[in-house]
Amino acid sequence: MEQNTSTRPRLEACLTPALIPLYDVKDYIVVVIDIFRATTSICYGIENGAEAIIPVSQVEECSAYVEKGFDYLLAAERNGEVVPGFDFGNSPFSYTTEKVSGKTVVLTTTNGTHALHLSRAAKKIVIGAFINLTSICNWLKQQNENILLVCSGWKNNFNLEDTLFAGAVVEQLKDAGFIVDDPAIAANDLYQIAKDDLNQYLKKTSHSERLKKLGIEADIEFCLKVDLTTAIPVLEGERLVKLS
Amino acid sequence: MEQNTSTRPRLEACLTPALIPLYDVKDYIVVVIDIFRATTSICYGIENGAEAIIPVSQVEECSAYVEKGFDYLLAAERNGEVVPGFDFGNSPFSYTTEKVSGKTVVLTTTNGTHALHLSRAAKKIVIGAFINLTSICNWLKQQNENILLVCSGWKNNFNLEDTLFAGAVVEQLKDAGFIVDDPAIAANDLYQIAKDDLNQYLKKTSHSERLKKLGIEADIEFCLKVDLTTAIPVLEGERLVKLS
Numbered sequence: 001m002e003q004n005t006s007t008r009p010r011l012e013a014c015l016t017p018a019l020i021p022l023y024d025v026k027d028y029i030v031v032v033i034d035i036f037r038a039t040t041s042i043c044y045g046i047e048n049g050a051e052a053i054i055p056v057s058q059v060e061e062c063s064a065y066v067e068k069g070f071d072y073l074l075a076a077e078r079n080g081e082v083v084p085g086f087d088f089g090n091s092p093f094s095y096t097t098e099k100v101s102g103k104t105v106v107l108t109t110t111n112g113t114h115a116l117h118l119s120r121a122a123k124k125i126v127i128g129a130f131i132n133l134t135s136i137c138n139w140l141k142q143q144n145e146n147i148l149l150v151c152s153g154w155k156n157n158f159n160l161e162d163t164l165f166a167g168a169v170v171e172q173l174k175d176a177g178f179i180v181d182d183p184a185i186a187a188n189d190l191y192q193i194a195k196d197d198l199n200q201y202l203k204k205t206s207h208s209e210r211l212k213k214l215g216i217e218a219d220i221e222f223c224l225k226v227d228l229t230t231a232i233p234v235l236e237g238e239r240l241v242k243l244s
Numbered sequence: 245m246e247q248n249t250s251t252r253p254r255l256e257a258c259l260t261p262a263l264i265p266l267y268d269v270k271d272y273i274v275v276v277i278d279i280f281r282a283t284t285s286i287c288y289g290i291e292n293g294a295e296a297i298i299p300v301s302q303v304e305e306c307s308a309y310v311e312k313g314f315d316y317l318l319a320a321e322r323n324g325e326v327v328p329g330f331d332f333g334n335s336p337f338s339y340t341t342e343k344v345s346g347k348t349v350v351l352t353t354t355n356g357t358h359a360l361h362l363s364r365a366a367k368k369i370v371i372g373a374f375i376n377l378t379s380i381c382n383w384l385k386q387q388n389e390n391i392l393l394v395c396s397g398w399k400n401n402f403n404l405e406d407t408l409f410a411g412a413v414v415e416q417l418k419d420a421g422f423i424v425d426d427p428a429i430a431a432n433d434l435y436q437i438a439k440d441d442l443n444q445y446l447k448k449t450s451h452s453e454r455l456k457k458l459g460i461e462a463d464i465e466f467c468l469k470v471d472l473t474t475a476i477p478v479l480e481g482e483r484l485v486k487l488s
Binding site for chain 1: 260263266400401403404407426429430433434448
């Protein structure tokens with residue numbers, strides 16, 4: 001007999017930050033997704049021993065931390081180049097153990113920060129990327145809470161890579177008794193089409209063209225690798241730290 | 245050699261009315277989509293000789309037309325029942341020649357009216373449904389304009405049936421030289437999965453469950469029939485009339 005739906009937790013996908021206000025986020029654990037490249041870099045940095053990563057939306061906010069005298073690493077790009085005076089850009093390859101272990105990094109990211117900000121009333125906010133996929137899914141399965149997969153998207157609109165990740169999470173959780181909504185079903189179906197070669201699938205998108213022009217194809221390939229890491233970044237105040 | 249992208253018109257999908265503000269709709273022909281059941285009923289009514297159909301969002305607005313002395317047919321449902329004193333509900337089966345020919349119908353619809361209202365600055369607004377699919381696609385191909393496929397969705401969020409229709413339009417237009425955005429690509433891929441049996445595909449959605457409880461399965465089946473009609477409803481002022 002089917003379980004009473006009212007007692008089952010929900011697994012839902014919010015396809016762009018513009019739709020976050022439609023959800024009562026306080027009733028959910030939110031997974032923030034910004035595959036190219038913010039949440040991938042954050043997962044990699046936390047895995048590699050960064051003490052904390054602070055996401056901000058403006059380069060100026062980033063600089064403000066240094067002006068206040070904090071010994072933080074600063075990461076910011078404009079048009080694919082590291083901003084002069086900053087330690088590195090947004091490539092996940094910057095977030096190696098050698099560079100970030102024991103450090104706090106302030107990371108400039110527009111779409112990801114926007115999604116985090118709008119989700120701040122959530123029960124808990126964790127960070128997902130293909131590189132920590134199975135780890136975060138295993139943790140989510142144990143929580144017995146409603147889950148909202150928040151795609152950071154592109155300028156408040158839908159993008160494919162974040163939706164595919166949401167679909168990959170649904171793939172691992174869909175037999176765990178959740179009530180799954182239409183956007184999550186759609187994300188999962190798109191993932192079914194794309195999963196055998198995510199990179200190839202994404203080549204047909206306009207966004208992919210834009211990224212290619214930035215010369216970050218190696219980053220893209222890295223951002224689509226699955227299960228390289230196990231650390232789950234969680235938001236505490238304004239800082240993303242390792243979930244213990 | 246590939247055509248210069250800047251001169252090619254765009255084919256884009258807006259997955260929910262909440263995302264309409266992200267588009268400069270004055271640069272687009274907008275196709276409003278509300279498959280279950282508003283835009284299907286509108287296409288069927290216009291095909292069957294309705295002089296005009298006026299979509300409103302509230303039952304009270306609907307009644308106001310009669311209070312003003314207009315000899316209009318009124319269509320409104322609450323919880324799947326025709327509102328007392330109204331001529332019929334939202335079932336496409338109400339929009340037969342016998343009932344609507346030569347008449348103006350005022351139709352209560354929340355999601356569809358919302359999408360129309362937010363799109364009102366568009367170059368032109370036309371109404372799409374599976375029943376007029378090929379007709380509207382053929383017309384769109386001839387316009388040489390940017391096209392925005394606006395899914396009315398469900399309470400401002402994504403739904404599958406409207407997205408599948410957007411994907412069906414993309415299927416017919418994708419080789420016609422448009423620049424296609426990520427949401428339109430996603431809609432088309434979902435349509436590829438679903439097209440052999442749209443009704444079966446939609447059975448997995450929660451929305452479908454809700455509709456089944458309303459006892460409107462025959463309506464649903466009708467709303468998924470392809471190319472029953474050729475009329476294209478177009479918005480003139482507040483009235484949807486037949487595009488000539």
